Amino acid sequence: MTAKFNISATLDCDVLVIGAGGAGLRCAAEILEKKPGTRIVAVTKVAHCQKSHTSTAQGGLAAVDPKDPADKPIYHMFDTWKGSDCMADQNVVKKIVDSAWEQIVWLENKGMHFSRNQEGGLSKRTFGGHTVRFGQSSAYRAVFEADRTGKGIMDSVWGETLRNGVSFVNQSIATELLFKDGRCVGAVLLSERKGEFVAVCAKATIFATGGDGQIFRVTTNCRQNTGDGLSLVLDAGLPVMDMEAVQFHPTGIVGPGILASETLRSVGGILRNRDLEPFMEKYAPKMKELAPRDLVARAIETEIQEGRGIMNPDHHIEHVWIDLRHLSDYVHEVEIPEVTSFFKKFVNIDPKNELCPVRPSNHYQMGGIPTTEFGEVQNASGEIIRGLYAVGECAAASFHGFNRLGTNSILELITMGRFVGQRVVESLTDQLPELPADAGKKSFALFSAYLDQTGKENLEKIREESRALMTEKVGVFRTEVGISEAIETLKALKERAANTTLSCKSLKMSPELILRWELDNLLSISIVTAVCALNRRESRGGHARKDFPERKDDFNYHTLATMTEFAKVDLANRAVDMSIFESECEHYERFGIIERKY
Amino acid sequence: MQETYEIILKIQRYDPDNARSWVQSYPLEAGRILRFTDLFRKINKELDATLAWNSSCEHGQCGSCSVKINGKPMLACELLVENAVAHFKTNEFLIEPLTIAPVVRDLIVDFDQAYERVNKIKPYIIEPVENPNSGNEYKISPRHLERYVDATRCINCFCCATACISSHHNFLGPNAMMASMVRLMDLREKAKDERKKLLYSEEGVYRCHSSMACSFVCPKEIDVAHFIALAKSGEVESDA
Numbered sequence: 001m002t003a004k005f006n007i008s009a010t011l012d013c014d015v016l017v018i019g020a021g022g023a024g025l026r027c028a029a030e031i032l033e034k035k036p037g038t039r040i041v042a043v044t045k046v047a048h049c050q051k052s053h054t055s056t057a058q059g060g061l062a063a064v065d066p067k068d069p070a071d072k073p074i075y076h077m078f079d080t081w082k083g084s085d086c087m088a089d090q091n092v093v094k095k096i097v098d099s100a101w102e103q104i105v106w107l108e109n110k111g112m113h114f115s116r117n118q119e120g121g122l123s124k125r126t127f128g129g130h131t132v133r134f135g136q137s138s139a140y141r142a143v144f145e146a147d148r149t150g151k152g153i154m155d156s157v158w159g160e161t162l163r164n165g166v167s168f169v170n171q172s173i174a175t176e177l178l179f180k181d182g183r184c185v186g187a188v189l190l191s192e193r194k195g196e197f198v199a200v201c202a203k204a205t206i207f208a209t210g211g212d213g214q215i216f217r218v219t220t221n222c223r224q225n226t227g228d229g230l231s232l233v234l235d236a237g238l239p240v241m242d243m244e245a246v247q248f249h250p251t252g253i254v255g256p257g258i259l260a261s262e263t264l265r266s267v268g269g270i271l272r273n274r275d276l277e278p279f280m281e282k283y284a285p286k287m288k289e290l291a292p293r294d295l296v297a298r299a300i301e302t303e304i305q306e307g308r309g310i311m312n313p314d315h316h317i318e319h320v321w322i323d324l325r326h327l328s329d330y331v332h333e334v335e336i337p338e339v340t341s342f343f344k345k346f347v348n349i350d351p352k353n354e355l356c357p358v359r360p361s362n363h364y365q366m367g368g369i370p371t372t373e374f375g376e377v378q379n380a381s382g383e384i385i386r387g388l389y390a391v392g393e394c395a396a397a398s399f400h401g402f403n404r405l406g407t408n409s410i411l412e413l414i415t416m417g418r419f420v421g422q423r424v425v426e427s428l429t430d431q432l433p434e435l436p437a438d439a440g441k442k443s444f445a446l447f448s449a450y451l452d453q454t455g456k457e458n459l460e461k462i463r464e465e466s467r468a469l470m471t472e473k474v475g476v477f478r479t480e481v482g483i484s485e486a487i488e489t490l491k492a493l494k495e496r497a498a499n500t501t502l503s504c505k506s507l508k509m510s511p512e513l514i515l516r517w518e519l520d521n522l523l524s525i526s527i528v529t530a531v532c533a534l535n536r537r538e539s540r541g542g543h544a545r546k547d548f549p550e551r552k553d554d555f556n557y558h559t560l561a562t563m564t565e566f567a568k569v570d571l572a573n574r575a576v577d578m579s580i581f582e583s584e585c586e587h588y589e590r591f592g593i594i595e596r597k598y
Numbered sequence: 599m600q601e602t603y604e605i606i607l608k609i610q611r612y613d614p615d616n617a618r619s620w621v622q623s624y625p626l627e628a629g630r631i632l633r634f635t636d637l638f639r640k641i642n643k644e645l646d647a648t649l650a651w652n653s654s655c656e657h658g659q660c661g662s663c664s665v666k667i668n669g670k671p672m673l674a675c676e677l678l679v680e681n682a683v684a685h686f687k688t689n690e691f692l693i694e695p696l697t698i699a700p701v702v703r704d705l706i707v708d709f710d711q712a713y714e715r716v717n718k719i720k721p722y723i724i725e726p727v728e729n730p731n732s733g734n735e736y737k738i739s740p741r742h743l744e745r746y747v748d749a750t751r752c753i754n755c756f757c758c759a760t761a762c763i764s765s766h767h768n769f770l771g772p773n774a775m776m777a778s779m780v781r782l783m784d785l786r787e788k789a790k791d792e793r794k795k796l797l798y799s800e801e802g803v804y805r806c807h808s809s810m811a812c813s814f815v816c817p818k819e820i821d822v823a824h825f826i827a828l829a830k831s832g833e834v835e836s837d838a
Contacts, residue, residue: 047652047709050754051660108735111723111786113743113750120737148751151659155750159722170710193702193710222654256633258657313601314629315636346657347631348678460643504648506615509703512647 003451003507005444007188008196010435013039013167014428016186016202018174019229020044022054022150022413023392024208025157025166027375029110030421032164035428041200042161043169043189045224049158053210053222053393054413057150058261058338060142061414062130062407063100065122071139073097075132077580078590079139080408083129084366084401085541085596086556087245089577092373092397096415103414104143112156114145128262128293129405129598134590142407147338150410157417169198173228173514175443177205177236177388178435184377184388185433187232188443195508199439203432204424207233207369207377207390208417214518215526216362216475217467218257218317220249226518227525229394233369234524235442239380239560241574242367243525244532245402247542248476250296251322252361253346255315260322260339260358262406265289267331270323271300272355273308279320292598294403297360298544301476304359312357321355360476364404366542367532368396370560370574375420380560380572387433391420398558401576402541403596447507450516455499459515462500466493466522474530479546483534490527491567497523524563531569532559541596553593603628603679603689607637609649610694612701621692622646634674634682634693635663638705650704658817661755665705666694671757673817696760698771712756715770719778719796724789736786746783749776749825751818758812758822769805770796772812772822779825782834794834803829 015031017024020042028040046052064071076097081088108114108122115123126138145152169189176188178199186202209229213221230240251260265271270278271289283299284291291299300320303309309318324332324340332340332352343349343356369390370378375397377388392413399412469489473482497519504510536559538552539545558574581591607624624641632640638651653663656675663674668686674693683689695701699711729736752773759771778797781787797803803826812822828834 046654046660047662047706048713048754051654051662053655055753056655056657056659105733105735109726109729109786111781111784113747113780114735116738116740116743118740120739122735145750146747148659151753152750155721162717163720163722163724168710193708222660223656224654255631256636256656314631342657345676346633346678348680458643459647460639464643502647508614509650509706510648511642511650515642515647 003448003505004196005448006197007199007440008194010199010201011041012201012432013041014203015040015424016200016205017042017208018187018205019208019210019392019394020049020168021052021208021210021392022153022157022410023417024206025049025161026414026417027206027208027391027421027424028166029157029160029164030418031425032161032166034422034425036164038428040166041169041202042166043172043174045171045173045228047171049168049170050154052154053225054410055151055154056222057410058147058259060125060127060144060149060407061104061411062127062141062405063104063143063411064097064141065101065124070132071141074587075134075139076100076130076141078134078587079130080399080405081591082594082596083403083405085403085551086593087242087398087401087541087558087576089373089398090580090591091577092399094580095373095419096399096412099415099418100411103418107153107156107414110156110160112145112152114143114152127406130407153410153414173517174232175446176440177232178439179236180433180436183386183433185435188440190443190447190507192509192514195506197440197443199435201432201435203387203428203430205388206420206424207388207394208392209394211365211393212525213362213365215467215470215522215529217464217471218252218359219362220252220257220259221362226521228518228521230369231521231524234528234563237562237564238377238385239370239562239572240368240528241370241396241558241560242398242402242532243529243561244536244543244559245366245541246362246529247364247366247404248294248297248360249363250293250300250360251358253342254312254319254357254359255317256346257361258342258346259361259363260342262293263336264322264324264339265296267335268327272321272323273303274310275308279303279308294542294544297476300360305477310357317359319357319359322358323355324351325353325355362471362475364409365393366396366398366400366402366404368394370558371395371397373397373419374423375416376423380562382574389420389424391416402543447513450513451502451505453498454501457496457499459500459512459519462493462497463515463519463522466490466526470526470529474526474533477544477546478533480534483530486530487527487534487567490523490530494523494566524566527567528561528563528569532561532571535559535571556593600630600680603630603683605679605683605689605691607641608690608692609704610692611704614703628679630680631678634667634677637679638674650706652706659753661753664696664755664757664760666696666760668692671696671760671815673755673757676817696756698756698759712759713754715759715774716754716777718770719774721777723781723784723787724792725787727786727788738785742785746780748820749780751820752776753818755817757815757817761811761815763809763811764805764807768801770801772806772826775803775829776822776825779829779834797829806830
C-alpha cells in the first residue's frame with residue numbers, strides 16, 4: 001500500500017495541547033474550569049494519557065502547608081535557589097512555591113488518593129535538599145501518594161479533563177508547528193493508528209511534551225521521551241535553553257536504568273567496585289554513601305571510567321555494586337520493599353543475598369523551551385511568540401536552574417500547568433486564525449523522504465550508538481576533548497541515518513517509521529546538548545566539566561541555543577531573574593550568588 | 599548459572615495494509631535477564647524491523663506493553679528470559695495481542711476502544727460531597743483509605759479484562775468495575791446512586807463468573823476479584 005501524503009482532516013479548536021501528561025492536562029483542566037466549553041484537543045504519543053511519564057514519578061510533591069508552624073515558603077524558595085546552583089529564575093520560584101499548597105488541595109479535592117496521617121490529613125515526609133530555617137534541619141514538606149505520587153496526579157488530571165470534555169488524540173505525533181504572520185496557529189499531527197496526517201487549527205498551542213532522557217543510553221525516562229517537542233521547536237527556528245543542565249541519578253538499575261531510590265543509601269547500603277572495595281570513603285570520607293546525589297554519581301562514574309566497574313553480560317553496560325546484604329530483614333522487608341522488588345523483578349537478584357548492579361542513570365532535563373513566568377514561549381531575543389506556550393519538563397521558565405530538587409518536578413507540572421491555563425484563557429477572545437496554505441508540506445517532505453531513502457545502515461544500531469555516545473561523553477562527566485569527539489560522531493551518525501531503508505512503507509502504526517523520525521530528534525537534541533555543554537567552561541549543578549571543575553560567576557546566565565540546520569548551533573544568553581534578591585525583602589541576602597554546599 | 603538461552607518467539611502478526619494475519623517465528627539467543635521488551639527490540643534490530651509492539655515506561659508502571667504470552671496476559675517489560683523459561687517450562691513462547699480491542703498492527707491493539715469501558719464508569723468524582731473543611735483537604739482516615747487503596751494502584755493494562763472468562767461484549771470488565779468501586783468507597787463522592795446503577799446494570803458485576811482470573815493475572819498483584827466480590831455482596835458504601 002502506498003502512503004498517502006495529504007491532510008485527511010482539519011480540526012478546529014480553541015486550544016491544542018501537545019503532550020497529555022501531568023502538565024498538559026493540568027493546564028487543560030484549568031482552562032475548562034475557568035472557561036467551560038472551551039474546545040481542547042490533547043494529543044499524546046503514547047497509547048493513552050495514563051501511560052505518560054508523569055505516571056512513573058514516585059516520591060512526592062513539595063509544598064509548604066500554611067498550617068505548619070515550622071515551615072515557611074521562604075525556606076522552600078531558598079532550598080530551590082540553592083539547589084539550582086544560583087540559576088533558577090526567582091520570579092518563577094516565588095510564584096510556584098507560593099501557590100504550591102493551593103494546588104495540593106486542588107488535587108485532593110479532585111480525588112487524588114494522598115497518603116494520610118492519623119488525623120485524616122495529608123501525610124508528609126522529608127526529602128533531600130528540603131530544609132527549614134535555611135538549611136538548619138530537614139523539612140517535612142513532601143506530600144505523597146505512597147510510592148506512586150505521579151500516577152495519582154496523572155489519574156486526577158485525566159479524570160478532570162475526561163469529565164469536562166477534552167478530545168484526546170492518542171498514539172499520534174506532532175510533526176510540524178504551523179505559523180501565520182509570526183503567530184502559532186496549530187500543528188500537523190500524524191495519527192499512527194490511522195496512518196493519516198491531520199491539521200489542527202488552534203487559537204493557542206501548548207507544548208507539554210516532557211523530557212528528552214532517551215538521548216542517553218541509561219535513563220530513568222520512558223522510551224517515548226525522545227526530545228520530539230524540543231526538536232519541533234528548534235525546527236521552527238525557536239531557541240531551547242540550558243540544555244547542558246542534565247540531572248543524573250546515582251543509582252539506576254542495570255541495564256535499563258530504572259530508578260533505585262536514594263533510600264538504599266540512607267538505610268546503609270554500601271557502594272562497592274569490581275574489587276569489592278567500599279569506594280565512597282575515597283570521595284567523601286565523612287559523608288560516604290550519604291553524600292549528595294551528584295557527588296555520588298560522579299564517584300561511581302569515576303570508578304567505572306578508571307576500570308573498576310563490572311560489565312553486565314546481558315545488557316553490555318558497566319556498573320558498580322550496591323551491597324545490601326548486611327542489612328537486617330526488617331530493613332529489607334519494611335524500609336525498602338519496593339526497591340527490593342525492582343531488583344528481583346528486573347535483574348532477578350535477591351538483595352538479601354546478592355550484590356545489586358547499579359550505575360548513574362539520566363533522570364531529568366532542567367532546561368527546555370524558554371518561557372516567561374506565564375509559560376509564553378520566547379524567541380532568542382526574549383520576544384513572546386503569540387499563540388505558543390510551553391509547560392512541564394519540556395519548558396524552562398526556569399524553576400530548577402541547573403539542578404532540580406527531588407519532589408520539585410511534579411510540583412512544577414501542577415502549578416505552572418495552572419498558571420499557563422489561566423494565561424491561555426485570557427487569550428481566547430481572538431478569532432480562530434487561518435492555517436497557512438502550505439500546512440503539511442514540511443511533514444510530507446520529511447516522511448516521504450524517510451520512506452524513499454535507501455541504504456544498508458541499521459536504524460536501531462545508529463540509535464544505540466548515539467545514546468551510548470551521549471552517556472559516555474556528554475554524561476555525568478564532560479571534557480572539551482570528549483564533547484568535541486561526540487559532536488563529530490553525531491554528525492557522522494546523522495549522515496548514516498540517511499542511509500537506512502525502511503522495510504514497511506506504510507504510515508499506519510509503523511514502529512520503524514517512528515523510530516526513524518525519533519532518531520532525527522534524538523540526534524538534534526544530542527548535538528545541541530553537546531554544543532551547550534562545550535560552551536559552558538565551568539561546572540555547575542548537573543553540568544560537570546572535568547577540565548573546569550569550579551563554578552564561575554562569568555557564567556551566571558542561561559544558555560539559549562537555536563539550530564536552523566543540523567549542527568549549525570547559534571548560542572545566546574538570557575539573564576537569571578533575581579527579583580527576590582533585588583526586592584530586599586526579609587532574608588533577601590540568602591538569594592544572592594551563594595555557595596551550593598551541604 | 600546459565601548465561602544465555604536459545605529461545606523461539608512465535609509472534610502473532612497482523613498487517614492492516616493487506617489484511618493479513620500469520621504467526622512468525624523468531625529464534626533468538628538471549629541473555630538471562632533480558633526483558634521481553636528487550637527481545638522485541640532485539641528482533642527489530644537484528645531480524646525484522648517491521649514488528650510492531652507498544653511500550654512506554656518499561657518498568658511496570660504504565661501498562662502499555664501488555665500481551666498474551668503462552669496464553670497468559672502479562673506485561674512484557676516485567677518478564678525476564680530466565681523467569682519465562684522457568685515459569686512456562688519451555689523455550690518457545692507464543693506472543694499474542696490482547697483480546698479486549700481490535701488489533702491495529704501485530705501486538706498493538708486500539709487502546710481507545712479498551713478505555714471506553716473505563717470511561718463509561720467515570721473514573722473521577724462525578725459530584726463532590728460538600729467539604730466541611732472548605733479550602734482544605736477532605737479528612738479521610740488511613741483506616742478507611744486502607745479499604746480500597748489497593749484498587750487505586752490499577753494501571754489499566756487490561757490484563758485482567760483479557761483473562762476474564764465472562765463475555766467481553768456484555769461486561770465492562772474487572773478493571774472498570776474496580777475503578778467504580780474506588781469512587782463508591784471514596785468519601786468525597788456524592789453520586790453513589792448513579793454509580794450503583796451502572797455497577798448493577800446489564801454490563802455490571804453480575805456478569806462476573808467469579809473465576810478469579812483477574813486476581814491471578816494482575817501484574818500489580820491487586821486482588822481484583824475481592825473488590826468485585828464486595829460489589830456483589832453490596833458492601834460498597836463508605837462507613838466513615
